[in-house]
Amino acid sequence: MFCKSLLRCALPQIRHSKLVSRRHFHRRVGLVGVPFSKGQTRGGVDTAPHVLRQAGLIGNLNELGYEVRDYGDLKFEQFSDDPPVHNVKNPRSVGNAVKKIADTVSMIIENNEICLTIGGDHSMTVGTVNGHAEAExxxxxxxxxxxxxxxxxxxSDSGNIHGMPLSFVVKECQRYMPNVPGFDWVKPRIWARDIAYVGLRDVDPGERWLIEQLGISFYSIHEVDRYGISEVLSRALEEVDPTGKRPIHLSYDIDALDPGLAPSTGTPVMGGLTLREGLFIAEEVAATGRLSAMDLVEVNPDLGDEAQKKRTIRTALEIIKHSFGERRQGTYPPGYSLPVPENNSP
Ligand SMILES: [Mn+2]
Structure with missing residues (x-):
């Protein structure tokens, strides 16, 4: 009786999104690397796709029962003449790169794979979010x-596009957006009500104002302290999708975690998520059965000493594994059963 009712609780969430559940059933992941750093000013973040692959990313997913198709690292056009526009740095380089990223993500989703995009800096999400939303x-x-x-x-004070990607893809933001060369192709596809933030602790005045104006679901680290990560996650998921049917795009910036866990990142902010909170978020998203695309961004292996770099990479790999179904309660791949000795007489 107990098992049956548990099953009934778990099934409807998975059954509703047919496209996503098919991909989960087949356990197929399309992996793409984005060695791109022009959305901010520090070199090194473009080496993260290589470093994370070297550290065993694909093997980790295989162990969870996923078949991984590796689309390799994207190659981006170099612009010799790319002066700032409205204080925005490298607009043409970023605009051109995110178009390519969008096309690749769309293709992966259309191939019925869960798309895992490894950055690179967070500017790449203009591409991942748009490409994902176009295909699904x-x-x-x-x-x-x-x-x-x-x-x-x-x-923006800094002019770094990695601090602006959502303004390009959210429909309600467009009245505040000037023309930026390279971004003419972007067709905003996301409503503000479709976004939930978790872990924030460094929010600029213009961002705070927009969040309030647009009523974006917002759980800063203050709310995590107040309500606990469990309550925050269930509220966030409920607010963006009360029906519990829609495919999820998980955009995970490694700087959400405390710099003690992920020191090798370009814009660390003290007082971040603990590893337990970070993994809990990943596990809860995985448990919906609706993860459709994930970004893991802002790992910069060039920053910090060897130990800090190793710790950051380990943290990133753990976050990815748990987003794809690894559980601290233990897990086993589909079809697994315990070996039985030959000549076993019951
Ligand atoms: Mn970010």
């Missing part, structure tokens, strides 16, 4: 980050 309308976004990444080209 009705996605919701769970954005795990120390920052809101919602500056507009006019509100």
């Amino acid at each position: 309308p009705g996605i919701v976004i769970v954005w795990i980050d120390a920052h809101a990444d919602l500056n507009t080209p006019l509100s």
Whole structure:
């Protein structure tokens, strides 16, 4: 009786999104590397796809029962002449790169694979979110980050596009957006109500204002402290999708975690998520059965000493594994059963 009712609770969530559940059933992942760093100013973040593969990323997913198709690392056009526009740095390079990323993500989703995109800096999500939404309308976004990444080209102090990607893809933001060369192709596909933030602790005035104006579901580290990560996650998932049917785009910035766990990142902010909170988020998203695409961004292996670099990579790999179904309660791949000795007489 107990088992049956448990099953009945678990099944409807998975059954509703047919496209996503098919991909989960077949356990297929399409992996793409984005060795791109022009959305911010520090070199090194572009080496993360290589370093994470070297550290065993694909093997980890295989162990969980996934068949991984590796689309390799994307190659990006170099622009010799790419002056800032409205204070925005490298607009043409980023605009061109995110178009290529969007096309690749769309293709992976259309191939019935769960798309895992390894950055690179967070500017790449203009491409991943748009490409995902184009191939699979009705996605919701769970954005795990120390920052809101919602500056507009006019509100940003730094001019780094990795702090602005959501302003390019959210429909309601468009009245605040100037023309930026390279981004003419972007067709915003996401409503503000389709986004939930978790882990924020460094939010600029323009971002705070937009979050309030647009009513974006917002759980900073303050709310994590107040309610606990379990309550925060269930509220966030419920708010972006009360029906529990829609495919999830999980955009995971490694700087959401405390710098003690992920020191090798370009814009660390003290007082971040613990490893337990970070893994809990990943496990809860995995448990919905609706993870459709994931970004893992802002690992920068060039920053910090050897021990810090290793710790950051280990943290990133753990977050990815748990987002794809690894559980601290233990797990086994589909079809697994315990070996029985020959000549076994019961
Ligand atoms: Mn970010």
